Amino acid sequence: MRIRFALPLLLSCVFLVGSPSLASDMALVGARIYPSPAEPPIENGSILIHNGHILAVGPTATIKVPQDATVIDCKGLVVTAGFWNSHVHILTAGLLHAEKLSPEEVTSQLQEMFTRWGFTTVFDIASVLQNTALIRRLIESGEVNGPKILSVGEPFWVKGGTPVYVRSFLETNHISIPEIESTAQAIGRVRQQIHDGADGIKIFANSIEQNGILTMPLDLAKAIVDEAHRAGKPxxxxxxxxxGIEVAVQSGVDILAHTTPSDDLWSSPFAERLTAAHMALTPTLTLWDVEARKGNPSSDQIEKGMSRAAQQLKAFSQARGQVLFGTDVGYIEQFDTSEEFTWMSRAGMTFQKILASLTTSPAQRFGYSNRSGRIAQGMNADLVVLNGDPAQSTSAFSRVRYTIRDGKVIYSKK
Ligand SMILES: [Zn+2]
Known part of the structure; x- marks a missing residue:
């Protein structure tokens, strides 16, 4: 038997004696483990978790599980690194006005939206920063179970560019998001939001209005992007x-929040240009289906629109563009992720590429590669236990048995 991990285990035991409040170690035993998209699976593998971090991972025979460890039997199950959803909104009725909600209510909504689908980290890309920051504090203090939340807070749109489809929502919920009147005002707001805890900035390069699409002037977009980049924020x-994509590319935007199925298809040179600009993409394919159904179209019409969105993702993915899994959940009420995985597959994305979009790619893009995205010694113990192998059928990505964040089970399927 290998004794590679004996020393850290011994040290940890000594440490634990003096710290009775620390949770006991946890072990996931007997799983098929995909440590990362680039590595082969470990058959009958085990993962040992200590103090919220991964202490050891390998074939079960090589992992010594401490006697007092909590053991989760993972026979027949599959383990990957915790998922990221890089396009969400903390805006549902179950999360807005969090000061009026009980911890149980907030946990329950976060579970329905995120943790039961395996998300251990989400990037909220438009919400009310103060409210999102409150939820984040509740999670970090342990009062509420939920994912790690990164947020851009309030988005930036031009004068007259409050999107037509959010106007009544904002009014009903007494949310005021100022329209940008000047470059100086925009720069001031970027600084303020980052000061207030925003992890990024979101611009509306296009706003859909009653009588057409309004595009943000390039110089304004540039000023906002430059200010965010000065603070090191995406x-x-x-x-x-x-x-709108043109404005995004030329102003130096980092992540496109959608494909554009109502415009031209993406040619290879077009997709390669996005890649050359180091642009990432959250596909949000489910969104297009949800939006299309509002107009009561035929199934043939839906299929045509979805095929266009899938073609654009395909062109981007084939050009080696960085895809970040993202569904626009919180704007759409469809929490189930299975449709997104089906469409990503139809866009030609392999199991490895989809897993990367859920794990290593967002971790890399947002600067978390040294602690998130892979199952390896020393990484955060953010893990998803699946009831099925997504390498065989991508829909298994949505069949979550447990979600573990920082070594704590934050979702367990009943
Ligand atoms: Zn969105």
Whole structure:
């Protein structure tokens, strides 16, 4: 038997004697483990978790589980690193006005939206920063179970560019998001939001209005992006057409929040240009289906629209563009992720590519590669235990048995 981990285990036991409040170690035993998209699976593997971190991972025979460890039998189950959803909104009725909600209510909503689908980290790309920051504090203090939340807070849109589809929502919920009147005002707001805890900035390069699409002037977009980058923060752009993508590319935006199925298909040179600009993409394919159904179309019409969105993702993925899994959940009420995985597969994305979009790619993009995205010694113990192998059928990505964050089970399927 290998004794590679004996020393850290011994040290940890000594440490634990003096710290009775620390949770006991946890071990996931007997799983098929995908440590990362680039590595082969470990058959009959085990993972030992200590103090919220991964202490050891390998074939079960090589992992010594401490006697007092909590053991989760993972025979027949599959384990991957915890998922990221890089396009969500903390805006549902179950999360807005969090000061009026009980911890149980907040946990329950976070479970329905995120943790039961395996998300241990989410990037909220438009919400009310003060409210999102409150939820984040509740999670970090342990009062509420939920994912790690990164947030851009309030988005930036031009004068007259409050999107037509959010106007009544904002009014009903007494949310005021100022329209940008000047570059100086925009820069001031970028600084303020980052000061207040925003992890990124979101611009509306396009706003859908009653009588057409409004595009943000390039110089304004540039000023906002430059200010965010000065603070080391990524910038997301909502786009509705290729003109908006042009503004995003030229201003130095980091992440496109959508494909643009109502505009031209993406040619290879077009997709390669996005890649050359180091642009990432959250596909949000489910969103297009949800939106299309509002108009009561035929199934043939839906299929045509979805195929266009899938083609754009395919072109981007084939050009080696960085895809970040993202569904727009919180704007859409469809929490189930299985449709997104089906469409990502139809766009030609392999199991490895989809797993990367859920784990290593967002971790890399947002600067968390040294602690998130892979199952390896020393990484955060953010893990998803699946009831099925997504390498065989991508829909298994949505069949979550347990979600573990920082070594704590935050979702367990009943
Ligand atoms: Zn969105």
């Amino acid at each position: 910038v997301f752009a909502h786009v509705s057409n290729n003109q």
